[in-house]
Amino acid sequence: YVESLTNALEERALALMAKVEELGGAAQAIEAGFFQEEIGRSAYEQQLRIESGETVIVGVNRFADEQEPPVIPTPDFxxxxxxxxxxxxxxxxxxxxxxxxxxxxxxxxxxxxxxxxxxxxxxxxxxxxxxxxxxxxxxxxxxxxxxxxxxxxxx
Structure with a gap:
């Protein structure tokens, strides 16, 4: 099981590296906004998994406290x-x-x-x-x- 997860992770990493090379290297990928897009896409997918309950975060989407946290007033700076x-x-x-x-x-x-x-x-x-x-x-x-x-x- 762990080996299959490792293999899947390796395949995804190699695919990302190939995409960076296809764009002309890291500098060109940065200029094209590739990394920002990938980070945004990944964050969006992770948030969907959290909201659906597929990814469990104790205190957020499972075993969350029913009470509202106290409101702490923002000081006047x-x-x-x-x-x-x-x-x-x-x-x-x-x-x-x-x-x-x-x-x-x-x-x-x-x-x-x-x-x-x-x-x-x-x-x-x-x-x-x-x-x-x-x-x-x-x-x-x-x-x-x-x-x-x-x-x-x-x-």
């Missing part, structure tokens, strides 16, 4: 957000702006090396330098986004 914005503003006022610019410029100059093949300057030391200069996570991310862009499936 607006004050926390205002306080954090104020702390960030204070840090930006007190930091050495020239040092922040210098470290972010160095990071921006090194980041294109990761877009293709070739020698690459490690980015982590440059990120650490930017953090030590009190650059924010948002500022660091903005530099990297400016160089690399934002991943969007199917583009």
């Amino acid at each position: 607006s004050r926390l957000a205002r306080d954090q914005v104020e702390r960030l503003r204070a840090v930006k006022e007190k930091r050495d702006g020239a040092a922040v610019k210098r470290t972010l410029d160095a990071l921006g100059a090194a980041a294109p090396g990761y877009l293709g093949a070739g020698a690459r300057e490690p980015l982590m030391p440059l990120i650490v330098d930017a953090v030590r200069a009190r650059a924010s996570v948002g500022e660091i991310a903005d530099v990297l986004r400016g160089v690399w862009g934002v991943y969007a499936p199917g583009r």
